[in-house]
Amino acid sequence: MIDLRSDTVTLPTHEMRDAMQSAELGDDVFCEDPTVNKLQTKAAELMGTEAALLVASGTMGNLVSVLTHCRRGEEVILGDTSHIFLNEAASIAHVGGIQPHCVLNQPDGTVRLPDIEAAVRGDNEHWPRSRLICLENTHNRCSGAVLTPEYMESVALCAQTHDLAVHLDAARIFNAAVALGCDVKEFTRHVDSLSFCLSKGLSAPVGSIVCGTHDFIREARRNRKVLGGGMRQAGIIAAPGLVAVEKMVERLKEDHENARILAHGIAEISGLSIELEQVQTNIIYFDLAAHHVKPDELLQRCGEKRLMFLQTGPRRFRMVTHYGITKTAIDSALTILADVMANT
Numbered sequence: 001m002i003d004l005r006s007d008t009v010t011l012p013t014h015e016m017r018d019a020m021q022s023a024e025l026g027d028d029v030f031c032e033d034p035t036v037n038k039l040q041t042k043a044a045e046l047m048g049t050e051a052a053l054l055v056a057s058g059t060m061g062n063l064v065s066v067l068t069h070c071r072r073g074e075e076v077i078l079g080d081t082s083h084i085f086l087n088e089a090a091s092i093a094h095v096g097g098i099q100p101h102c103v104l105n106q107p108d109g110t111v112r113l114p115d116i117e118a119a120v121r122g123d124n125e126h127w128p129r130s131r132l133i134c135l136e137n138t139h140n141r142c143s144g145a146v147l148t149p150e151y152m153e154s155v156a157l158c159a160q161t162h163d164l165a166v167h168l169d170a171a172r173i174f175n176a177a178v179a180l181g182c183d184v185k186e187f188t189r190h191v192d193s194l195s196f197c198l199s200k201g202l203s204a205p206v207g208s209i210v211c212g213t214h215d216f217i218r219e220a221r222r223n224r225k226v227l228g229g230g231m232r233q234a235g236i237i238a239a240p241g242l243v244a245v246e247k248m249v250e251r252l253k254e255d256h257e258n259a260r261i262l263a264h265g266i267a268e269i270s271g272l273s274i275e276l277e278q279v280q281t282n283i284i285y286f287d288l289a290a291h292h293v294k295p296d297e298l299l300q301r302c303g304e305k306r307l308m309f310l311q312t313g314p315r316r317f318r319m320v321t322h323y324g325i326t327k328t329a330i331d332s333a334l335t336i337l338a339d340v341m342a343n344t
């Protein structure tokens with residue numbers, strides 16, 4: 001099976017399984033799991049923050065962070081195609097009573113500074129208080145676009161002017177760093193908190209990490225507890241997380257290379273279209289021309305030939321490259337896709 005639905009379908013490496021087997025464990029609610037502590041220290045060091053906290057998922061990482069920045073009735077400014085707004089079950093509103101204030105995401109994953117400025121609330125008893133800006137890097141819905149450190153700095157300055165905090169949904173921040181050939185700290189130094197995923201392209205089975213100051217992480221720990229996320233011998237999942245951050249980052253460039261090959265191949269297939277200049281990391285979106293094969297038929301016929309990907313719009317599809325997807329698999333995927341398009 002060539003599964004390009006997401007980089008979350010990756011399985012742990014042998015080294016990760018061995019690390020789980022031999023992990024030193026303790027009760028992390030007492031802060032006594034040495035493997036969790038080691039991962040948190042390592043993550044904080046990598047991200048250039050004072051402290052870090054292991055959480056169950058990216059959704060929990062974002063929620064814990066937003067809960068830590070904002071009180072009920074306050075507002076978060078975020079992009080209208082951000083993962084937090086679209087794909088996290090309205091968690092910040094549902095659990096936190098925190099209102100999302102959406103601003104238009106540009107195709108490159110940014111939101112324009114004037115749009116942010118316009119969304120900031122003044123001091124008026126009718127209005128919610130603005131508290132936080134959320135950015136997403138890389139931007140999932142915007143073809144895995146990379147927000148540059150320069151752009152992030154400009155948002156940080158804008159936030160400072162209005163006394164707002166900045167949280168980064170950094171689910172795929174290592175993809176951004178590898179794409180620009182820079183250190184992740186180039187991005188993270190412009191934000192107050194961030195949450196990154198161990199379980200996407202880095203191939204760990206479970207987990208995300210929230211990073212911030214000591215004070216922020218102390219409060220985030222309380223909020224994690226509120227959500228039922230205090231875990232006991234969590235070293236079992238921290239152990240493969242350590243392998244993920246130490247061994248799986250450099251190879252992300254293979255995923256980016258494979259995504260480029262895939263995108264160029266798709267551009268050659270009659271009836272499919274793709275914006276090649278949008279492809280910067282491991283996520284590609286493409287469109288199916290009108291009056292061609294029906295979208296569900298395309299998915300079904302490819303599925304029969306053991307190629308899987310996601311439909312994300314009426315005639316729009318997403319493919320994500322990841323660990324376990326080789327160049328050969330990319331060639332096969334293109335052959336299957338071309339064949340189905342030509343013969344349906």
Ligand SMILES: *Cc1c(COP(=O)(O)O)cnc(C)c1O
Binds near residue numbers: 057083136171172
């Ligand atoms: C996957 C993802 C998340 C959430 O991660 P889960 O572990 O699936 O909850 C958050 N933000 C972005 C941009 C993502 O792609």
